[in-house]
Amino acid sequence: MTDDAFDDILSFVEDELSFATSHYNDSYLDRRISSRIRRTGSDDYDEYYELLRSDPDEQEALIESMSINVTGFFRNPEVWDGIRSVLRELESETDEIRIWSAACADGREPYSLSMLAHDDDRVDESNVRILGTDISRPALETARKGVYEESRTVDIAEQLEFLDNHTRYVDVDDRTYRIADDVKRTVSFERHDLINDDPKSGFDLVVCRNLFIYIDNEYKSPMLEVLSESLRPGGYLVIGKAETIPPNLKSAFEVQDARLRIYQRE
Numbered sequence: 387m388t389d390d391a392f393d394d395i396l397s398f399v400e401d402e403l404s405f406a407t408s409h410y411n412d413s414y415l416d417r418r419i420s421s422r423i424r425r426t427g428s429d430d431y432d433e434y435y436e437l438l439r440s441d442p443d444e445q446e447a448l449i450e451s452m453s454i455n456v457t458g459f460f461r462n463p464e465v466w467d468g469i470r471s472v473l474r475e476l477e478s479e480t481d482e483i484r485i486w487s488a489a490c491a492d493g494r495e496p497y498s499l500s501m502l503a504h505d506d507d508r509v510d511e512s513n514v515r516i517l518g519t520d521i522s523r524p525a526l527e528t529a530r531k532g533v534y535e536e537s538r539t540v541d542i543a544e545q546l547e548f549l550d551n552h553t554r555y556v557d558v559d560d561r562t563y564r565i566a567d568d569v570k571r572t573v574s575f576e577r578h579d580l581i582n583d584d585p586k587s588g589f590d591l592v593v594c595r596n597l598f599i600y601i602d603n604e605y606k607s608p609m610l611e612v613l614s615e616s617l618r619p620g621g622y623l624v625i626g627k628a629e630t631i632p633p634n635l636k637s638a639f640e641v642q643d644a645r646l647r648i649y650q651r652e
């Protein structure tokens with residue numbers, strides 16, 4: 387590998403294909419590019435760069451592989467026990483519970499939040515409003531439809547086992563899972579870029595999981611500032627289980643559950 391060719395690929399993707407590679411960390415980008423190098427049978431970065439410049443299909447394939455959209459219903463189930471406790475706490479504090487699922491991918495996270503609210507006797511789901519946002523328009527399109535297909539690698543029924551009876555909230559037809567209308571009605575979707583767009587305001591709970599692990603350090607703090615400003619004082623923040631709050635922002639939050647990465651805005 388020559389570092390030059392790797393950098394050339396990143397510049398090409400950023401300038402010509404309008405994908406902001408500079409926001410992501412190099413090891414993540416390297417894994418994605420190396421995987422395309424293997425798939426296309428290219429010998430090295432130089433050869434792959436030549437292919438990429440001349441082949442629009444490969445440009446699309448690389449952008450697709452760089453877009454991190456892995457997600458699931460009730461991902462890391464133990465965290466969802468913690469989120470249930472937060473919802474109950476909020477129910478006792480406020481008439482309307484406003485929740486933001488930031489970087490929500492294809493919508494399974496905000497729909498999990500909605501199902502959790504509908505499923506809990508101690509939470510009145512009619513008081514809950516959930517906003518799901520992501521930078522990816524195709525992901526949001528899937529999210530708005532609320533229809534998910536089971537595949538060889540993704541066992542949706544297993545993901546939904548977190549609930550005692552998921553068929554109350556999802557219509558299952560062979561390998562197709564459709565979110566029920568009342569669960570959908572609690573959730574709305576819009577595009578939001580956590581690096582370039584403004585903060586929101588007044589949220590009681592912000593969930594932003596499994597994005598920071600891919601993001602270059604330089605952008606983590608500004609992103610977390612956006613999330614923090616979007617919370618009302620005393621509002622809750624949940625980040626991914628493998629993620630941490632940068633040292634300069636630690637004083638903005640009180641730790642609610644260190645293991646589950648649940649924090650409360652000071």
Ligand SMILES: C[S@@+](CC[C@H](N)C(=O)[O-])C[C@H]1O[C@@H](n2cnc3c(N)ncnc32)[C@H](O)[C@@H]1O
Pocket residue numbers: 453454455456457458461488489490491492495519520521522525578579580581582594595596597
């Ligand atoms: C790995 S998924 C996480 C989905 C979900 N939160 C979960 O934990 O299952 C990361 C998501 O972040 C989105 N994303 C990447 N950069 C973003 C940005 N700057 N602003 C908002 N979303 C972004 C991607 O499109 C992707 O859907």
